[in-house]
Amino acid sequence: MTTPSVLSHRVHSRIGVGLAGGFYPAPHRYELYLSESCPLSQRIAITLDLLGLKDSVATTVLAHPARTPDAFASLRRAYEATEHHYDGPLTAPALCDRWSGRIVSNHTPDILRDLAGLLSGHTTGHPSTLCPPALTADIEALRDLLDRDVTPTAEPPELSAALELLDCQLMERSYVLGENLTAADVDVWVALTRLGPSDILGGHHRLRDYVRRLSGHPAFRGDEEAAPVTAGA
Numbered sequence: 001m002t003t004p005s006v007l008s009h010r011v012h013s014r015i016g017v018g019l020a021g022g023f024y025p026a027p028h029r030y031e032l033y034l035s036e037s038c039p040l041s042q043r044i045a046i047t048l049d050l051l052g053l054k055d056s057v058a059t060t061v062l063a064h065p066a067r068t069p070d071a072f073a074s075l076r077r078a079y080e081a082t083e084h085h086y087d088g089p090l091t092a093p094a095l096c097d098r099w100s101g102r103i104v105s106n107h108t109p110d111i112l113r114d115l116a117g118l119l120s121g122h123t124t125g126h127p128s129t130l131c132p133p134a135l136t137a138d139i140e141a142l143r144d145l146l147d148r149d150v151t152p153t154a155e156p157p158e159l160s161a162a163l164e165l166l167d168c169q170l171m172e173r174s175y176v177l178g179e180n181l182t183a184a185d186v187d188v189w190v191a192l193t194r195l196g197p198s199d200i201l202g203g204h205h206r207l208r209d210y211v212r213r214l215s216g217h218p219a220f221r222g223d224e225e226a227a228p229v230t231a232g233a
Contacts, residue, residue, distance in 0.1 A: 009088045011103045015095075015114040023097060023104050025118040030104070031058040032111075033075050033094040039190050040108040041093050046186050047112055049219035050130060051120040062092055078103050109143075116183065131183050138177055139184045146191040159195075166192075167204040176210075189214045 015023050015030075032048070034041035048054055062071045072090060079086045081101040094106040095114070105111050116122065116131040127133050148154075149162040166188060169176045177184045192201070192211050201207050214220050 009091060009106075011082060011094075011106050012110060013104045014110055015104065016118040022100070025121075027056040028058070029097065029099055030119065031060060031096045031098050033060050033062060033071070033078075033092045033096060035092040036061055036063040038092065039194055042190050043186055044093050044108065044111060044115070046190070046219050047115055047130065047183065050181075050186070051115060051128065053115060053120055057115070057119065058098070062090075077101065112183065129180060129182070130186075135177050135182060135184070139182060139187075142176065142184045143187050146187050150188075150191040150195070152194060152196055163201065163204050163207065167206050170206040170210055185214065189220060 013023055015025055032044060034045055045059070048057060048059070060071050060074065062068055062075065065072050075090045075092065075094065075096075078094070078096045078101055079088070079090060082103040091106045093108055093111055095104045095111045096102065097104050105114070113131070116128040120128055122128040131139065145162055145165075149158040150166075151159075154162075166176065173179060175181050175185050176188050189211060192207060193215075195201075201211075
């Protein structure tokens with residue numbers, strides 16, 4: 001599987017947006033295709049668990065094509081149902097509408113928003129505690145920082161500065177944006193656990209304790225055995 005290289009390979013529909021398209025929330029209607037150990041897929045898998053959606057949103061994990069041929073064939077059919085004569089990459093994460101067989105979205109930020117919104121039963125009047133409206137801008141800004149500077153390939157000065165900032169965030173807080181676990185903590189934990197050797201956090205003891213504490217949570221612990229395979233969109 002490869003990352004899409006042209007715009008036609010991106011699918012940006014939304015749950016509950018543009019209802020004429022038929023993508024409204026319903027239990028057991030949607031299926032997630034996730035790539036084994038892809039960090040974006042890992043974010044989605046943890047979020048799904050934290051929101052209590054594991055029983056209402058199906059999940060199919062794609063490993064190597066030789067190991068999961070049926071999963072790849074199913075994803076191929078979904079892309080072909082979405083775009084006639086589709087011959088592009090099979091990009092995951094992907095959210096699929098099981099009723100029509102079509103891909104709703106392969107854009108991870110939108111998938112995460114939809115999981116935390118209507119698919120989890122929340123509305124603007126009753127927002128999810130994982131994505132409180134007052135913290136939306138902070139969550140997005142932190143996600144941008146992580147994707148840019150907290151990666152195994154980040155330049156050392158930028159990585160060091162980002163880790164110092166995150167460590168300071170935890171100086172008087174239990175979580176990176178306050179006293180409650182939010183989507184930002186999912187993003188930070190995934191980013192930190194993918195940096196490589198555990199000693200890469202160096203003297204950032206607050207970050208080390210934070211990673212260890214979240215690793216004890218069932219939603220985070222359930223994703224520990226993934227092995228690197230592919231990237232998403």
